[in-house]
Amino acid sequence: LIRADKARKNKEAISIGYLGNIVNLWEKIEQSDFKVDLGSDQTSLHNPYGGGYYPAGLTYEESNEMIAGNPEKFKEYVHLSLQRQVNAINKVAAKGMYFWDYGNAFLLEASRAGADVMQNGKFKYPSYVEDIMGPLYFDYGFGPFRWVCTSGNPKDLAQTDKIAANVLEDMLKSAPAEIKQQLQDNLKWIREAEQNKLVVGSQARILYADGEARIRIANEFNKAIANGQISAPIVLGRDHHDVSGTDSPFRETANIYDGSKFTADMAVQTFIGNAMRGATWVSLHNGGGVGWGEVINGGFGLVIDGSPDAEKRLKKMLFWDVNNGIARRSWARNSGAISTLQRTMQSEPKLQVTVPYIADDDLISSVIE
Numbered sequence: 325l326i327r328a329d330k331a332r333k334n335k336e337a338i339s340i341g342y343l344g345n346i347v348n349l350w351e352k353i354e355q356s357d358f359k360v361d362l363g364s365d366q367t368s369l370h371n372p373y374g375g376g377y378y379p380a381g382l383t384y385e386e387s388n389e390m391i392a393g394n395p396e397k398f399k400e401y402v403h404l405s406l407q408r409q410v411n412a413i414n415k416v417a418a419k420g421m422y423f424w425d426y427g428n429a430f431l432l433e434a435s436r437a438g439a440d441v442m443q444n445g446k447f448k449y450p451s452y453v454e455d456i457m458g459p460l461y462f463d464y465g466f467g468p469f470r471w472v473c474t475s476g477n478p479k480d481l482a483q484t485d486k487i488a489a490n491v492l493e494d495m496l497k498s499a500p501a502e503i504k505q506q507l508q509d510n511l512k513w514i515r516e517a518e519q520n521k522l523v524v525g526s527q528a529r530i531l532y533a534d535g536e537a538r539i540r541i542a543n544e545f546n547k548a549i550a551n552g553q554i555s556a557p558i559v560l561g562r563d564h565h566d567v568s569g570t571d572s573p574f575r576e577t578a579n580i581y582d583g584s585k586f587t588a589d590m591a592v593q594t595f596i597g598n599a600m601r602g603a604t605w606v607s608l609h610n611g612g613g614v615g616w617g618e619v620i621n622g623g624f625g626l627v628i629d630g631s632p633d634a635e636k637r638l639k640k641m642l643f644w645d646v647n648n649g650i651a652r653r654s655w656a657r658n659s660g661a662i663s664t665l666q667r668t669m670q671s672e673p674k675l676q677v678t679v680p681y682i683a684d685d686d687l688i689s690s691v692i693e
């Protein structure tokens with residue numbers, strides 16, 4: 325804490341690792357005058373009783389022995405530890421810290437452990453999807469679009485980066501104000517991606533693109549494969565942490581507030597729709613980050629080889645893969661999704677989705693009274 329204070333005073337950007345139990349650190353912070361601006365938790369709480377979370381009061385070895393020898397007792401330790409952790413977090417938050425759920429089921433598991441994280445039937449703190457990713461990205465169709473160059477040749481990957489940058493630059497010329505910043509961020513990312521040297525195996529890239537960008541970029545890749553600028557087919561895909569492919573009330577769909585976030589229809593329809601529109605492979609699976617039984621994911625892979633058939637498939641499939649989720653988010657009355665859907669229906673008249681009629685809540689209340 326002394327070192328962190330020094331860094332704050334000197335305006336240094338540093339990262340410090342604490343070797344110990346996080347509960348002890350939260351309690352130490354809570355008892356001191358140390359000011360925390362932002363806080364979250366990144367233990368593997370999607371698996372609270374099988375080694376994802378090590379409770380305070382036990383050493384690492386003691387925990388491992390108890391997980392195997394006395395799992396019921398271990399569960400009690402986890403619950404007590406989460407209660408202590410939340411008590412400390414609540415006190416630090418009361419002093420001005422902004423706390424949020426990182427997507428590891430912290431709030432869910434803390435609530436199950438009887439910790440003080442509930443207020444009026446809801447979690448006291450937001451998930452990062454509710455405050456950041458949902459309204460800024462998913463509702464507009466931005467998500468982690470991915471591609472892999474099957475040649476394994478870095479030159480092909482460099483070529484795809486250039487193609488993606490050109491598409492984003494072109495889109496920026498006429499993009500509506502509400503998505504300009506996202507496009508600018510993505511352009512900066514893709515322009516600098518090669519020099520950041522993040523590729524460790526497959527020649528693959530990930531780019532937070534919206535529906536229009538995904539289709540346009542993929543189509544340009546397909547043309548480049550056809551004319552030999554790119555030497556071999558490309559596999560398109562995406563992460564499950566996206567607009568449409570995942571129903572996860574504690575993460576990806578956390579900012580869908582119409583009650584439907586506890587259903588799994590979006591992932592299922594995305595997966596089936598992708599299969600029908602030409603995906604090379606699809607998957608429907610469980611787990612994905614927040615733990616078994618808490619989430620359904622629908623995924624795909626689409627191989628493009630420069631052929632007219634690949635062009636047809638990518639246009640149909642990527643369109644569905646993104647807009648299916650935007651439709652759902654729009655029915656939930658998320659403003660970014662409503663405007664994106666209206667924009668998409670203008671550019672593609674064949675798309676017809678019912679748009680919600682937003683009632684004035686005060687007017688309804690006064691009429692009922």
Ligand SMILES: NC(=O)c1ccc[n+]([C@@H]2O[C@H](COP(=O)([O-])OP(=O)(O)OC[C@H]3O[C@@H](n4cnc5c(N)ncnc54)[C@H](O)[C@@H]3O)[C@@H](O)[C@H]2O)c1
Nearest residue numbers: 344345346366367368369370376377378426427428613614
């Ligand atoms: N927001 C997202 O999109 C996103 C992305 C990736 C992972 N996740 C989730 O975040 C969590 C962490 O992911 P990861 O890949 O870093 O997992 P990990 O298992 O590699 O790392 C978790 C670490 O927490 C440590 N830990 C456990 N209990 C502790 C305690 N009481 N005090 C201090 N340290 C403790 C473990 O020793 C481990 O090193 C997972 O639940 C994962 O599902 C979310």
